[in-house]
Amino acid sequence: MNRTTALKQAAAKQGKPTNFVIFNQTNLTYFTNFAAATALYIPEQGDSTLYVSTVNYEQAKAEAKGVNVELLKRGENLMEKIALQAPGKLGVDSLPIESWRALAKAMGGEEKLEPINGLVRELRSVKDYGEIKFIQEACRIAGIGMQTAKEIIGVGLKEKDAAAEIEYAMRKAGSDGVAFDTIVASGPTSAFPHGSNLERTICDGDFVVVDLGATYKFYRSDCTRTFIASKATEKQARIYDAVKLAHQKAFEKIKPKVSAYDVDEAARRVIEQAGFGEFFVHNLGHGVGLEVHEAPILSPDSKDVLATGNVVTNEPGIYVPGFGGVRIEDTLLVTKNGAENLTIGPCMP
Ligand SMILES: [Mn+2]
Structure with a gap:
């Protein structure tokens, strides 16, 4: 089904307006x-209008799909243009508060506006065939980045140089750009989930967390592996094994109609039983698509329920301050009967 039609159906079900501005x-x-x-007006019936400023006008005409492209001239009031088209109430995805007020004024009152970002969030969380193909390609490229990491990570290498090599390899493999800045976090820095010292040189005995993703035709991937420079100590092995088991248990739990809370819980229980509960300081996972963090959210307080076509990460971690951290992360597709791991191949440790 056409995406704007799907949005209209979802809005109608909830008694919300069926014309929108995005x-x-x-x-x-x-x-x-x-x-x-700049904005897209979706009327109840007929073609949508895409408003574009002069700098992007020609490109929009060449690349935008299924819409009328309208030039937004210098000095023109976008909110008034939209209000002229919109009868009655209007669904709006999101706006900074000043722009929200300007649109409300043009529409003749705040009661004419209805937030609909939740509807778009839901729609985007279930991927269609084309989206899955693009995410699969982004995951394949991430696998090449991780293979590169596996080959080069070692004592004496600077975190920054490792990141450069990884990102170069992904670009050469077809990435349109990184999904986010590559994380190479070694030693004590690996205890920060989003840490990246960059100037640090990897030392003997370090945990090295590598978190990376590629972008392909706007769609992203997200993958983490933890390496050990030289041989693991007994404590390091215990931490790593707990994360690995948590990752496995969460994977086994994932299928349609399962509450995202329960998947998080399956991983969290393993880490708690291993005695590291207080060091699992983030959610188990998140949706991946056009954004690297989107719906559904796999967390202890999530209200999301998994559905076929969701693409989510499974990324338990343990972070012991001053000692180091471990995270293992895959991007998964929720299928009819369970989950398919999209970050396979050279990505596996
Ligand atoms: Mn992630």
């Missing part, structure tokens, strides 16, 4: 396959 950059990409527009 401002969020990622949502604009989702509906038009074009990333540099």
